Amino acid sequence: MGEIVCTNVTKVWGVGTAREVAALENVSFSVRHGEFVVVIGPSGCGKSTLLMLLSGLEMPTGGTITYNGKPITGPDADRSLIFQQPSLFPWRSTIDNVAFGLQLRGVPRKERRQQAEKFLRQVGLREFANKHPHELSGGMQQRAAIARALCLGADVLLMDEPFAALDVQTRFHMQSFLLDIWQGSGKTVVFVTHHIDEAVYLADRVVIFTARPGRLLDSVDIDMPRPRNIISPDFERYRALFVDRLRSEVTRAFQEQELAEMLDTRIK
Amino acid sequence: MSARAAAALRVPSRASSLRFRWFVVEAGWWVLSVGIVIGIWEITAALGLINTIILPPPHKFVAEIRDQSQFLMPQPGVTAIPLHFAVFTAIGASLRRVLIGLLLGSLAAVLTGSLAFYLRIFRNLTFPTITMLAPIAPAAWIPLAILAFGMGDGAAIFVVFVGIYFTLTLATLNNMHNVDQLYVNTARVLGASRRQIMWHVIFPAILPNLFVVIRMNFFAAWMGVLAAEMVGVRSGLGAVVVMGRQMMNMNLTFLGMAIIGLVGYLLDVGLGLLQKRMLWWRSAARV
Numbered sequence: 142m143g144e145i146v147c148t149n150v151t152k153v154w155g156v157g158t159a160r161e162v163a164a165l166e167n168v169s170f171s172v173r174h175g176e177f178v179v180v181i182g183p184s185g186c187g188k189s190t191l192l193m194l195l196s197g198l199e200m201p202t203g204g205t206i207t208y209n210g211k212p213i214t215g216p217d218a219d220r221s222l223i224f225q226q227p228s229l230f231p232w233r234s235t236i237d238n239v240a241f242g243l244q245l246r247g248v249p250r251k252e253r254r255q256q257a258e259k260f261l262r263q264v265g266l267r268e269f270a271n272k273h274p275h276e277l278s279g280g281m282q283q284r285a286a287i288a289r290a291l292c293l294g295a296d297v298l299l300m301d302e303p304f305a306a307l308d309v310q311t312r313f314h315m316q317s318f319l320l321d322i323w324q325g326s327g328k329t330v331v332f333v334t335h336h337i338d339e340a341v342y343l344a345d346r347v348v349i350f351t352a353r354p355g356r357l358l359d360s361v362d363i364d365m366p367r368p369r370n371i372i373s374p375d376f377e378r379y380r381a382l383f384v385d386r387l388r389s390e391v392t393r394a395f396q397e398q399e400l401a402e403m404l405d406t407r408i409k
Numbered sequence: 410m411s412a413r414a415a416a417a418l419r420v421p422s423r424a425s426s427l428r429f430r431w432f433v434v435e436a437g438w439w440v441l442s443v444g445i446v447i448g449i450w451e452i453t454a455a456l457g458l459i460n461t462i463i464l465p466p467p468h469k470f471v472a473e474i475r476d477q478s479q480f481l482m483p484q485p486g487v488t489a490i491p492l493h494f495a496v497f498t499a500i501g502a503s504l505r506r507v508l509i510g511l512l513l514g515s516l517a518a519v520l521t522g523s524l525a526f527y528l529r530i531f532r533n534l535t536f537p538t539i540t541m542l543a544p545i546a547p548a549a550w551i552p553l554a555i556l557a558f559g560m561g562d563g564a565a566i567f568v569v570f571v572g573i574y575f576t577l578t579l580a581t582l583n584n585m586h587n588v589d590q591l592y593v594n595t596a597r598v599l600g601a602s603r604r605q606i607m608w609h610v611i612f613p614a615i616l617p618n619l620f621v622v623i624r625m626n627f628f629a630a631w632m633g634v635l636a637a638e639m640v641g642v643r644s645g646l647g648a649v650v651v652m653g654r655q656m657m658n659m660n661l662t663f664l665g666m667a668i669i670g671l672v673g674y675l676l677d678v679g680l681g682l683l684q685k686r687m688l689w690w691r692s693a694a695r696v
Contacts, residue, residue, distance in 0.1 A: 198597060216600065228592065230595075232616075242599040
């Protein structure tokens with residue numbers, strides 16, 4: 142099971158300080174079990190904030206988020222967050238990084254290493270088990286981070302622009318790799334990106350957010366069989382749709398920012 | 410043909426031969442640098458340009474190492490064993506004090522820093538004082554140390570302890586606050602408790618920086634011990650140097666100075682190697 146329901150979720154950072162910022166406003170949406178949802182929106186629209194809330198690292202300032210019917214009160218190994226920056230611990234070997242979650246649960250060394258090796262094989266890093274993160278490429282590090290989440294048996298993968306720092310070829314490779322892992326696994330994925338092609342290529346459904354404060358603008362089902370051809374007319378149609386929706390949002394965000402800066406300088 | 414075959418055979422060991430060459434060149438500069446100083450010293454002494462009683466040339470004070478051995482005992486001049494290189498016991502006395510002081514100081518500092526990291530009230534209570542005490546040079550603690558601990562190991566160890574403790578406590582807290590939140594969040598997402606985060610994330614993450622601080626403060630600690638040995642604690646390398654002056658035995662003073670320099674250098678090299686070995690991921694990642 143991996144069902145997430147957000148109801149009227151609001152998140153304001155730095156409440157009561159001079160730098161109070163509303164990141165999310167009145168967001169309601171749900172993710173079905175086993176669904177691959179991609180969230181897109183202009184930068185600063187609160188996409189990352191949303192994942193922080195879904196993971197339980199942060200609490201919403203308003204509204205409720207439930208996971209399988211129960212409110213989220215804190216982080217849970219069931220919902221694993223994968224960050225944009227490589228988050229492997231540099232002092233641990235790859236296999237010990239993957240086994241870290243099991244170690245926290247007190248699984249004996251031999252057993253957890255066996256488990257970790259299984260998932261390293263799945264992500265194609267078995268030969269790199271005893272290497273350290275700095276000896277791996279960016280793509281390999283992200284695969285190891287995914288293996289680390291899978292190793293704990295996470296039902297939900299929350300991914301915060303995980304491939305944004307990779308070059309184009311590696312990124313494409315990683316997208317297919319992620320779909321391979323996800324398909325047939327029954328896992329739920331919430332994937333944040335600002336990359337439209339990535340969204341159309343991966344998603345069952347694309348959720349669009351507005352510029353700050355983030356609000357839900359639209360939710361579009363991608364009705365294309367996988368594997369998707371990124372130069373097909375269907376793909377082009379979706380791409381055009383999202384480009385159009387996002388462009389108006391980005392323009393609005395820019396105008397607001399310029400206006401704010403203008404007012405700012407006037408006051409000074 | 411055979412020369413080419415030999416060259417081909419040599420290819421795999423090229424990296425190590427390069428490193429060997431680098432080592433030889435480096436050692437050559439060392440010898441040259443020290444050699445020039447010794448050479449000028451020896452020549453001016455031989456020409457009678459300097460007073461060899463005050464500035465005995467190196468060949469003289471090194472040659473007398475056997476005769477001086479009686480002064481280098483733990484209780485200088487009391488138990489003289491002929492031809493016994495007792496200089497090692499003087500070195501041992503100084504070394505023991507530095508290492509014990511460093512160990513105790515580091516442990517106490519990391520403990521205090523961790524407590525301050527978790528208990529805000531503890532931090533607020535202690536850190537203003539620690540911040541004020543940190544800039545006091547270790548040597549300035551010597552009078553207090555001797556009054557409090559007498560003229561023995563205790564005073565010298567205390568000087569090293571205060572030399573490392575305050576600075577390292579500040580560094581510990583500072584580094585703990587600066588641990589990349591990404592690592593902490595990663596551990597939290599994987600279900601780590603506060604204690605587990607401390608143990609598996611914060612400590613390994615700050616260790617390289619703490620090691621740098623310890624290494625940088627090592628020389629201050631080493632000097633602190635020597636100063637303590639010179640003014641009060643009546644044994645160790647510092648005492649040897651002072652005794653040489655008091656007896657107008659400058660051969661002994663210079664011998665002591667040479668040993669202090671050599672041992673200090675070797676200790677730093679040792680700490681450097683330890684750092685590389687323990688924290689290799691850091692240096693490798695930095696290249």
